Amino acid sequence: xxxxxxxxxxxxxxxxxxxxxxxxxxxxxxxxxxxxxxxxxxxxxxxxxxxxxxxxxxxxxxxxxxxxxxxxxxxxxxxxxxxxxxxxxxxxxxxxxxxxxxxxxxxxxxxxxxxxxxxxxxxxxxxxxxxxxxxxxxxxxxxxxxxxxxxxxxxxxxxxxxxxxxxxxxxxxxxxxxxxxxxxxxxxxxxxxxxxxxxxxxxxxxxxxxxxxxxxxxxxxxxxxxxxxxxxxxxxxxxxxxxxxxxxxxxxxxxxxxxxxxxxxxxxxxxxxxxxxxxxxxxxxxxxxxxxxxxxxxxxxxxxxxxxxxxxxxxxxxxxxxxxxxxxxxxxxxxxxxxxxxxxxxxxxxxxxxxxxxxxxxxxxxxxxxxxxxxxxxxxxxxxxxxxxxxxxxxxxxxxxxxxxxxxxxxxxxxxxxxxxxxxxxxxxxxxxxxxxxxxxxxxxxxxxxxxxxxxxxxxxxxxxxxxxxxxxxxxxxxxxxxxxxxxxxxxxxxxxxxxxxxxxxxxxxxxxxxxxxxxxxxxxxxxxxxxxxxxxxxxxxxxxxxxxxxxxxxxxxxxxxxxxxxxxxxxxxxxxxxxxxxxxxxxxxxxxxxxxxxxxxxxxxxxxxxxxxxxxxxxxxxxx
Numbered sequence: 001x002x003x004x005x006x007x008x009x010x011x012x013x014x015x016x017x018x019x020x021x022x023x024x025x026x027x028x029x030x031x032x033x034x035x036x037x038x039x040x041x042x043x044x045x046x047x048x049x050x051x052x053x054x055x056x057x058x059x060x061x062x063x064x065x066x067x068x069x070x071x072x073x074x075x076x077x078x079x080x081x082x083x084x085x086x087x088x089x090x091x092x093x094x095x096x097x098x099x100x101x102x103x104x105x106x107x108x109x110x111x112x113x114x115x116x117x118x119x120x121x122x123x124x125x126x127x128x129x130x131x132x133x134x135x136x137x138x139x140x141x142x143x144x145x146x147x148x149x150x151x152x153x154x155x156x157x158x159x160x161x162x163x164x165x166x167x168x169x170x171x172x173x174x175x176x177x178x179x180x181x182x183x184x185x186x187x188x189x190x191x192x193x194x195x196x197x198x199x200x201x202x203x204x205x206x207x208x209x210x211x212x213x214x215x216x217x218x219x220x221x222x223x224x225x226x227x228x229x230x231x232x233x234x235x236x237x238x239x240x241x242x243x244x245x246x247x248x249x250x251x252x253x254x255x256x257x258x259x260x261x262x263x264x265x266x267x268x269x270x271x272x273x274x275x276x277x278x279x280x281x282x283x284x285x286x287x288x289x290x291x292x293x294x295x296x297x298x299x300x301x302x303x304x305x306x307x308x309x310x311x312x313x314x315x316x317x318x319x320x321x322x323x324x325x326x327x328x329x330x331x332x333x334x335x336x337x338x339x340x341x342x343x344x345x346x347x348x349x350x351x352x353x354x355x356x357x358x359x360x361x362x363x364x365x366x367x368x369x370x371x372x373x374x375x376x377x378x379x380x381x382x383x384x385x386x387x388x389x390x391x392x393x394x395x396x397x398x399x400x401x402x403x404x405x406x407x408x409x410x411x412x413x414x415x416x417x418x419x420x421x422x423x424x425x426x427x428x429x430x431x432x433x434x435x436x437x438x439x440x441x442x443x444x445x446x447x448x449x450x451x452x453x454x455x456x457x458x459x460x461x462x463x464x465x466x467x468x469x470x471x472x473x474x475x476x477x478x479x480x481x482x483x484x485x486x487x488x489x490x491x492x493x494x495x496x497x498x499x500x501x502x503x504x505x506x507x508x509x510x511x512x513x514x515x516x517x518x519x520x521x522x523x524x525x526x527x528x529x530x531x532x533x534x535x536x537x538x539x540x541x542x543x544x545x546x547x548x549x550x551x552x553x554x555x556x557x558x559x560x561x562x563x564x565x566x567x568x569x570x571x572x573x574x575x576x577x578x579x580x581x582x583x584x585x586x587x588x589x590x591x592x593x594x595x596x597x598x599x600x601x602x603x604x605x606x607x608x609x610x611x612x613x614x615x616x617x618x619x620x621x622x623x624x625x
Contacts, residue, residue, distance in 0.1 A: 014548040015394040019439035026170050027065050027435035034058040034161040035451065036428020039458065043420055049143045050153050052459045053088075055427060056137065057157030059451055060084060062434045063444070064126050065165065068219065069182035071226030073165045079123050081158030084130030085151040091138025092147030100360040103139060107378070108353030110135055115348025116341035118386070119494065120332055125386065132352055132382045140359070140375030141456075183241045184281055186223035189216045190248045191277035195270045197255045198302075202264035210259055210572065211540075213252055214533045220245055221530065225322050242322065244280055247312040249323060249526045250305035257298035257579040260572045265299065266292055272306045279313055286313045297583035298576070323527040340497035348385050350482045355381035355475055373461055376468055380475035383445075385483070391548040392483045395441060396476045402445025403472040409446065410453040411466075423454045430454070484552055495557045498542045499564060502535040503606070506571050510595070513578045525578060532571045540564050563605040570598045 008016075035055035042051020061077045068076070090110065094103050114128035134154065143150060169178040193216035197209040224238075224245055251273060258265055269292035279286045289310050294300045335341055359377040380403075384395050413426055430451035437443040449468065509528040512521075543564055546557035577591050 010548040010554070011391055011393040011550050012397075014391050015397045015442075017440075018443075021439075024067060024435045026168065027062075027067075028432045030065065030161060030164045030168065031062050031434050032428050032432035033164055034062060035157070035431040036424060038157055038160060039427050039455070040424050043424060043458065048420075049145060049459055050149075052455045053143065053145070053150050053153045054157030054160070055455055056134075056452075057081060057084065057154040057159075058161045059157075059431065059434070059448065060130050060133065061158035061161045062431060063438065063448075065161065065435060067182070067185075069186065069223035069226055070166050070179060072182070072223050073162065073226070075123055075227050076126070077158060077162045077165065080126040080130040081155055081162075083127035084134040084158070085155045087131035087134035088138040088154050089147050089151040091135035091140075092143075092150050093138075094135075095139030096147075100364060104353060104357045104360060107132075107135060107139070107356045108349050111352035111382075112345045112349035114345075115385075116336045116345030118348070119338075119341040119344050119497075120335050128348075129382055129386060132348070133379045136356070136375040136378040136382070140363075140378075141373055143459075180237055180241060183220075183223050183238070184283070186216075186220040187241055187245050187248070188277040188280040190220050190245065190252070191273045191280060192216070194248065194251045194255050195273035195277065197259055198265055198270045198273065201255075201258050202262055206259045206262075207568075210256060211537070213255070214537050217248075217252060217530065218534055218537060220248075221322055221324055221534075225324060241280075243312050244276075244309075245322065247305075247309040248276075249530075250522075251302065251309060253526070253529065253575055254298055254302035254305050254579060256572055257301065257576040260576040261296070261298060263296075265302075268292060269299070269302060272309075276309055276313065286310050297580050300583055301579045323523065323530050325527060325531070335497070338497055340494040343494060347482065348382070350485070351381045351385040351479050352378055354478050354482060358474065358478065359471075373456060377471045377475050380472050381479055384475060384479040391545055391550075392480070392553065393550050394548065396480055398440070398442035399445050400473060400476050402442040403449050404469055405442070406446035406449025407453070407466065407469050410450045413450070414453075414457065420458045423458050426454045427451055427458075484550075495539070495542045495546050495560050498535070498539040499560055499567075502532070502539040502564070502567055503602070505532040505535040506567050506574070508532075509571065510574045513574050513581065522582075529571075529575060529578075532574075536564065536568055536571060539567075559605065559608045562608075563602065566598060566602045566605050570595070570602060573598060 035058040038054045038058055039048075039051040042048055042054065061081055064077050064080055065073070066076065087110070091107070094106050098106065111132055114131045118125040118128035138147065138150060145153070170181045190213070193209070193213040197206065197213050200206045200209040224242060268290040272289040272292075275286050275289060278284075286309075289306050291303050291306065292299050294303050355378040359374040362377075363374040380399065384392075384399055386395070413422070417423060417426060430447050433447045434444065434451075437447040453468065505528070509525075509532040512525055512528050539560075543557060543560050547554055547561065549557075573591065573594050577587055577595070580587055580591055
């Protein structure tokens with residue numbers, strides 16, 4: 001794939017790239033038990049339309065069903081489902097009681113709101129997507145039930161998948177309380193990532209391993225930090241996992257400092273984190289851990305962190321803090337109303353509104369024949385306009401290819417399978433395939449196309465395959481056109497907003513470390529360090545997606561990757577300074593010179609990329625020790 005990426009344009013290489021990893025068998029089982037059985041029960045009870053709505057709720061929840069903890073799944077699946085129910089309610093009543101022009105304006109405004117909110121984060125983005133998709137379905141799919149019943153059954157379908165997520169044990173998870181297997185795997189992954197970084201110190205793979213460590217810490221923090229009825233971990237098993245996560249933070253700090261120094265560490269230094277990872281996953285004691293040499297500040301910090309972790313594992317620990325801070329209402333509003341929210345909101349509103357208008361025109365011109373299912377066009381546009389699903393050109397290519405493949409496959413299945421039993425079985429099969437198909441947008445589109453066509457045929461709409469291809473291609477054309485219109489606001493606003501946030505987080509972290517009065521506040525330092533690295537990871541992901549756009553769009557993010565790379569080196573150096581100050585109380589000339597050089601480089605890079613430094617946010621220049 002690396003040779004292919006070098007030989008083709010970035011936007012095409014992204015379309016051909018697929019995620020890798022083991023098959024998520026737990027999610028496959030949940031998918032098979034979700035939409036299909038719900039539809040079967042509804043068909044047997046004579047309420048087919050109810051089953052179609054419930055299966056749609058389960059299908060959309062299945063797209064959001066990702067690896068992680070059960071607690072985190074409540075937010076990741078529940079919040080978008082509630083938003084989808086709200087969209088279905090609004091769309092159902094609007095479709096029944098307002099005219100085409102008013103409906104188009106209403107859904108356009110809804111697109112503006114959903115798009116702006118999507119800038120907050122992945123869960124908000126999923127909620128915005130389901131809000132708009134469900135609104136289009138509610139307005140464009142005629143069903144006998146009133147709007148409030150549709151919304152209720154939609155939530156019921158998603159809720160059924162969530163119940164399966166919370167109740168079913170993970171295959172092969174036999175250690176400890178199975179309810180926390182996602183947390184154990186996430187925390188164990190942090191210790192594995194620390195060991196991998198230590199193994200790569202001094203080599204070319206070290207930067208990539210440090211990025212992987214950040215991803216592992218983010219995942220563990222999310223897994224442990226899901227919604228709860230009480231503001232603290234209530235069980236001994238959960239408190240133990242919190243303590244084990246907290247014990248990994250000084251290890252990650254020391255490993256990052258060693259990677260910054262660039263001198264290879266003894267092989268036995270890697271063995272300790274590996275044993276800790278096994279102890280987390282098996283809920284056992286670590287036993288004696290091999291101690292690294294204490295010949296340098298970072299090695300001494302690593303040894304101290306291993307001793308602290310061993311003590312935490314043996315005594316059980318009673319940690320509660322996840323070294324994260326809740327986002328305030330002010331910060332959320334700033335994101336929604338800021339450049340990222342405005343740009344995303346306007347794009348979604350224009351694409352969604354234009355697709356609704358075209359769909360309404362085709363519907364009233366009876367292009368759809370005797371059927372009034374016009375929702376596919378705007379629903380497709382919603383998925384196409386979402387930047388977190390990939391670059392625009394990649395999304396269009398994958399959506400078109402996936403829809404054609406799915407429609408062809410469904411036409412073959414529909415000709416061979418008995419109705420409705422065969423179609424119900426096909427829905428169950430597609431539900432099981434969704435967790436695997438999410439690794440590539442084209443594959444996901446193909447599976448979802450087969451599933452949705454099966455649902456609408458069971459619901460009484462025959463022969464929808466070929467019209468879906470035409471509507472999908474039309475949606476692709478609309479989104480491509482709108483996506484390349486001259487900016488109503490600053491283009492690349494999402495990238496710049498995330499990069500500016502990352503720079504601010506780096507500023508706060510560096511200022512904290514260089515302030516002699518706060519260097520003893522290690523918990524506060526780890527919180528700021530986590531925020532800085534998380535913000536950098538989000539910025540880097542946004543930049544990588546922007547770089548894979550067509551040249552007309554990619555040019556708006558030029559220079560941001562150099563700024564992100566400088567920020568990463570700055571935060572790594574700040575971490576090394578923290579370890580040095582813990583050990584000696586003073587910085588070496590190497591530390592101060594490196595920070596000063598990076599600050600100068602950052603200022604130049606931000607100026608070239610058009611990133612403005614707000615007054616009072618200039619980064620501090622350290623004094624030599």
